Amino acid sequence: MAAARTADVTPRATRPPRPKAKVVLEGAQRSAASHATAGSPELTKREYQIAALVAEGRRNKEIAASLVVSPRTVDGHVESILVKLGFTSRTQIAAWFIGRANQPGTANSS
Numbered sequence: 001m002a003a004a005r006t007a008d009v010t011p012r013a014t015r016p017p018r019p020k021a022k023v024v025l026e027g028a029q030r031s032a033a034s035h036a037t038a039g040s041p042e043l044t045k046r047e048y049q050i051a052a053l054v055a056e057g058r059r060n061k062e063i064a065a066s067l068v069v070s071p072r073t074v075d076g077h078v079e080s081i082l083v084k085l086g087f088t089s090r091t092q093i094a095a096w097f098i099g100r101a102n103q104p105g106t107a108n109s110s
Contacts, residue, residue, distance in 0.1 A: 041084045050077045054090050055097040 043051060046067075053063045060078065064071040081093055 043081060043084060047077050047081050047084075050074060051081055051093050051097045054078065054081075055094040055101075057094070 049067065050063060053066065058066075060071050060074040064074045067074070078090070078093070082088065085093070085096060087093060087096070
């Protein structure tokens with residue numbers, strides 16, 4: 001009879017983050033930093049609000065509820081942000097927003 005295997009019973013919420021996630025975030029931050037130049041397109045006030053909420057890790061449904069708009073409207077704004085900034089993921093939006101928020105004199109002027 002084969003020995004029973006022990007399973008990892010640690011809940012996902014308490015597990016330490018995987019190293020791969022850190023590498024992906026660092027890559028997104030580098031990519032976002034290269035797009036965060038003075039010549040990059042400005043976002044509207046609403047897009048900037050949504051970028052802030054994306055940076056907090058909120059889902060579109062949660063963003064929609066907090067801004068009292070439909071999830072489809074948030075989808076459109078997120079897509080617009082991705083296109084304007086030349087990004088392909090929400091992680092890049094979050095890294096761009098965090099990098100921009102940490103730089104003096106880069107408040108949204110739109």
